[in-house]
Amino acid sequence: MKPDERKRFSKELFAIAVPLALQNLLNALVGASDALMLGRLTQDAIAAVSLANQISFVMSLLNGAVIAAVGVLIAQYWGKKDYSDAKRFLGLAVRYTTVVSFLFFLLAFLIPDKLMSIFTPESELIRIGAKYLRIVSFSYLFMGISQCFLMMMKISGHAKMSVCISAVTVAVDMAVDFFLIYGIGPVPALGANGSACSTIAVEMIALVWCLIWSSKKREVRLDRKSLFFFSADNERDAWRVIPGMLASSLSWGLSMTVHSFTLGHLGTDAMAAYSVISVAQQLIQCLTQGISGGAGIIIGQLLGANLLDKAKECGRQCFKAAFWCGMVNVGLVCIVGPLVYVFYVLEPQAKAYLVQMLVFSALYMFAFAFNTIITCGVFPAGGDSRYDAVSVFFATWCFAIPLSLLGCFVFQWPVIIVYFVMCLDEIVKTPFIPHRYKRYLWLNNLTRAQ
Numbered sequence: 001m002k003p004d005e006r007k008r009f010s011k012e013l014f015a016i017a018v019p020l021a022l023q024n025l026l027n028a029l030v031g032a033s034d035a036l037m038l039g040r041l042t043q044d045a046i047a048a049v050s051l052a053n054q055i056s057f058v059m060s061l062l063n064g065a066v067i068a069a070v071g072v073l074i075a076q077y078w079g080k081k082d083y084s085d086a087k088r089f090l091g092l093a094v095r096y097t098t099v100v101s102f103l104f105f106l107l108a109f110l111i112p113d114k115l116m117s118i119f120t121p122e123s124e125l126i127r128i129g130a131k132y133l134r135i136v137s138f139s140y141l142f143m144g145i146s147q148c149f150l151m152m153m154k155i156s157g158h159a160k161m162s163v164c165i166s167a168v169t170v171a172v173d174m175a176v177d178f179f180l181i182y183g184i185g186p187v188p189a190l191g192a193n194g195s196a197c198s199t200i201a202v203e204m205i206a207l208v209w210c211l212i213w214s215s216k217k218r219e220v221r222l223d224r225k226s227l228f229f230f231s232a233d234n235e236r237d238a239w240r241v242i243p244g245m246l247a248s249s250l251s252w253g254l255s256m257t258v259h260s261f262t263l264g265h266l267g268t269d270a271m272a273a274y275s276v277i278s279v280a281q282q283l284i285q286c287l288t289q290g291i292s293g294g295a296g297i298i299i300g301q302l303l304g305a306n307l308l309d310k311a312k313e314c315g316r317q318c319f320k321a322a323f324w325c326g327m328v329n330v331g332l333v334c335i336v337g338p339l340v341y342v343f344y345v346l347e348p349q350a351k352a353y354l355v356q357m358l359v360f361s362a363l364y365m366f367a368f369a370f371n372t373i374i375t376c377g378v379f380p381a382g383g384d385s386r387y388d389a390v391s392v393f394f395a396t397w398c399f400a401i402p403l404s405l406l407g408c409f410v411f412q413w414p415v416i417i418v419y420f421v422m423c424l425d426e427i428v429k430t431p432f433i434p435h436r437y438k439r440y441l442w443l444n445n446l447t448r449a450q
Contacts, residue, residue, distance in 0.1 A: 016294035021291070047120075049128070060253075061250055062246070068151075073237060079305040085448075101143060112131075122264075132195070138200050158213075248389035255392070269347055279340065280361070291377070294377075299382065303445050318377065333361050357416070384442035404418050
């Protein structure tokens with residue numbers, strides 16, 4: 001790739017990646033503001049809400065896998081300028097995510113205490129979390145659909161609109177949280193339940209905004225015909241990508257749930273520290289996720305336009321971007337770490353755990369950048385969605401998870417050693433990525449000739 005082409009690619013990548021990173025940051029700030037305000041309330045409140053939110057996290061994994069997989073196809077058809085099929089795949093994503101969201105709503109609303117008991121034996125955490133979960137379950141009905149439209153904004157060149165929506169929802173969430181969690185004036189203090197109510201308001205606003213935006217754009221307007229359009233070919237194309245994305249998403253995401261399960265059984269101090277470190281990681285990961293999403297969109301559109309050589313060169317540039325993004329992540333850990341240490345009200349033992357966890361997080365976040373940009377951005381753009389699932393299965397479920405569970409329940413290792421073992425999964429995956437990349441199994445045009 002010539003110097004001017006490299007500059008053009010970098011400019012195009014960051015034109016997409018920066019808005020995506022900002023949107024991810026703003027979304028993470030919603031969770032961070034909830035955790036911060038609850039953290040100023042009681043340690044039990046932040047721990048209980050963190051565990052309860054594992055339910056929505058699992059739901060988001062399922063919906064996110066479907067949206068990401070269908071997004072691969074939409075990006076390629078968009079690069080091909082076939083907007084009709086792009087809208088049909090958007091309708092497919094909306095149908096799938098609506099079904100998943102409704103099922104999780106029923107579970108969280110009807111049996112919240114049983115769901116909480118999966119993650120902790122602490123009766124007080126179960127009591128707080130179950131009340132929170134029953135209320136927040138109504139927000140699930142809106143989440144999946146709005147995420148489909150936010151994905152469409154990014155692919156269609158309207159990523160800035162998604163940033164605007166996220167900025168407004170963050171402001172609303174913080175304001176409503178402040179009033180409902182602590183109680184101001186005539187507004188009663190609802191504690192953790194106030195955070196649940198603010199989440200419902202935020203998701204409703206996001207969905208309404210997305211629907212209004214879509215109605216004004218002909219290329220992305222989801223009419224009844226597109227929403228309920230069924231094609232066996234389209235279903236087959238989607239399910240060529242969905243299983244790999246679903247497997248990798250569930251494998252990675254459920255490992256986070258197992259981490260919460262494990263640390264939840266090591267005591268409230270360990271769980272509280274892990275809850276805070278999770279928020280810090282979500283904030284730091286935003287740039288990585290933005291670059292990964294931008295790389296996937298650009299390469300997907302090039303492949304859809306059948307510009308395979310150019311897509312190949314862009315993939316090479318992503319390796320450099322992944323390295324430097326990893327270095328930035330390490331620097332951000334050094335900046336964010338002291339901030340979360342100061343702001344959260346934790347017991348002395350929990351604060352000690354937090355400092356130690358931050359040290360290991362620096363290594364984890366460097367490896368996370370490399371793995372995410374290549375295996376979750378470049379590879380799936382051309383349909384190679386299976387590699388990430390395989391790598392997560394071996395590194396996480398055959399190595400890190402069994403070892404950490406043994407350390408917790410059998411060998412009774414110290415909390416920080418268990419956490420360190422959990423961080424090893426991203427690190428051991430990194431050396432195998434270059435070999436997979438050079439096989440070019442991801443260099444595919446997935447669109448159908450009309």
